[in-house]
Amino acid sequence: MLDFLQAVSDGVLFGATYALIGIGFTLVFGVMHKLNLAYAAASVGGAYAGLLVLGVMAGAPPWLVFLCAFAAGGVLGYLVYLSCFHFIPLGSPLATLMATVGMLLLIDEVIVHFTNGMPLAYPAMFDDVMLRAGELTLRGDLLLVFGIAVLCMVGLLLLLYRTRLGLATRAVSQQSVAAQLCGIRVGLVNAMTFVITGLLGGIAGALIGASVGALSPLLTTPLTVKGLIVTVIGGLGSIPGAIIAGLLVGGFENVFQLFRGVTERDLYVMLLLFVFLVFRPGGLFESKDDHH
């Protein structure tokens, strides 16, 4: 029983990173009604870019690396926007989908190139701290990961609901043509959406690297799949859905691993997705505006 609770608690804490990735996918979908398959790759890319800080300043503190990953994620997000969404006409959704696949491959290969495919160690903070809550052990670094992720989510929600940019973003996601007619610069909103989700992605990648202790280009594919699963379970376009689904998937994943081991774990995560697709295809929080 204790093992089970421990697995759940560790999983949920780690799941906050999945939530961030899920938010990234879902926000782009909500605003542009398009899928950015390159997102998880860009997040991992941002995390790797964070390591450049260590290249420049050998003993740099981990939070500086995280900050750099955060910023790099934003830059990568904008690059993905430019290469996949800015020039391709709206009437060609397949083209944008394929373009994001191309970017996914490109980013992956750039990472492999510069690291020769070897995993790189990633700095963590408070990894030697262990808090106890009753019988459960809470790893310090996971708590930090969870904390930072929560901060980012709060920041995003504040942005969306308390700023003009956020208002414009929500307007565009609901009625992009009307928003344009009201004078909202849709192109700018779209670009900013990518930058913001890119920032989130960069920090998510860094947090994942921090909790695992290392980054590897092999991370991209499972992260893309899990991120998409989180998005679907949460409901495409719903941020609260992505948050809850992320924690859910993190928790379930760890529990599956406890009972069936690492090799079968992912298969069960798929099954979880299929259960949702059969019983609740709209996800936990079905989006009310379904115009696709």
Add this chain to the structure above:
Amino acid sequence: MLDLRQVARHFGGVRAVDGLELTVGDGEIVGLIGPNGSGKSTTVNLITGALPLTSGVIYFRGRDIGPLPTHLRLRAGIARTFQNIRLFGQLTVWQNVWVAQNSLEDRARRGFFSRWLGGRAGVRDEITQLLEFGGLAHKRDELAANLAFGEQRRLELARALAAKPKLLLLDEPAAGMNSEEIGQLRERIVSLRQRGVTILLIEHVMELVMGVADRIAVLNFGQKIAEGAPAEIQADPLVRRAYLGGKA
């Protein structure tokens, strides 16, 4: 032919259509008018099955078509045109009509393989006739998206007729047309009635409706507020108020 009994469609608190009773007899041309938002398009969607009924029953030729999905209602004999033209833009004029030949009669006449995988030989004459009726025979191989607006409207009609319907629902066919085009449309509708097609005409353009309908029903806020011959409707104060607001 068509019998709507206490038909209702609610979207949450909004009663798009409420307690609607409407009959269309064989061979009639019935007009359905009303201000914007009165429930005309919703009614069409309920009849074709694009929207499920919240309550009430729809009888078509004596049969409750409620449980039938849209494509089976087409087979039963109900065809429609769309208010904002929904042609298959990337298909040619010919293909748009060809793919719509799904009537029970056609299904009985040709076997499964012949109908779906066979060539055009068996249906060439029929499709050509339909295209000629719409004045589109010379544009057979043109992509539907490249047609002029008027031509697209005529193709919508030809496509609806491809299914040999008993009842044809025309959803605002005159929108965007000038007087000459409306006159041509009117003639086409009349000749369709002569061929035995019953017509329910949803329309805003009074010039068309008043000139061609046997009977007109008026909707407002989802309910029928008047019904009768065109002359009666034109004189009805309730109708005036619905359209113009305020005192009749």
Add this chain to the structure above:
Amino acid sequence: MDFYFGLAQLVGVHTLLGLSAYIVLLTGQVSLAQAGFFAVGAYTAGMLTVLAGWHLVPALGIGAIVSAATACAVGFPALRVKGLMLVIATLAFGEAVRLFFFNFDYQIAKGDIKVGPLGGEGFRQIRFFPENGWGTLEVMLFMWVFVLLVMALLWWFDRSRYGTALRAVGEDEVAAQAVGINLTAIKVSAMTVGGAIAGIGGGLYAHYTTHIEHSSFNILVATFALAYPIVGGLQSVFGTLIAVIFVQAFLIEGLRELGDWRNLLFGALIVLAMNLRPNGILDARALAALKRAFTRGRNA
């Protein structure tokens, strides 16, 4: 010469993969599950020739049937999932199939060695071709008989009412229903046919590489399957073929010139292609121009 036969084999298998995604794409369903059906066909055909000693042709047939049945089973729930959600759902399905084979063991003893799929190690010794004395040329010709048959079938569909109905559904489901097209029948049948095509491709793939494992059917393969018809253009089956030749030629020839950089440039190439020609290499205009060129030649 053998090198070019090998290349032709690769192009053949990938064309089948692309065509399986093509027919599903026509109905507006973006499916990343084709790699999964490909895997099912590969393992089934492989197991029949290796473990049950069957001849390749019936093994391919059963492989295609099993893949088609799997695709049909996927096709029905896929109806409930719209648009981009389907992309994700099929992606997950493909991954689930891969993970299934990652954990799948079924070995029997043949003489003193054990043959059959062995989880992560994969399925080795699929040696029907070498054991029966088939040379590279024969294998290539055999494969291409199937590729050409499938292309001919799809070309025929494209000219028939079925193909027109597929495209009508892909364009506007509401209008398609309104003219009497049975959406379920069209979408599920397309998925099933796509599954069968992928199954044949998979069976051929297993036998020409003689060794398959779960990683041969990963997301990358699934996206390649989808990339071919999208990059090639959905107007004609030839678009997919051209895209396969273009991509594979680039990847293989690129290895010589660009070495390690080719994968990187490949991604960049796709991004560029989609920006320059969003409707594919052989889009409607290109196809119309080609047709005019051919008929002009004939009339001259």
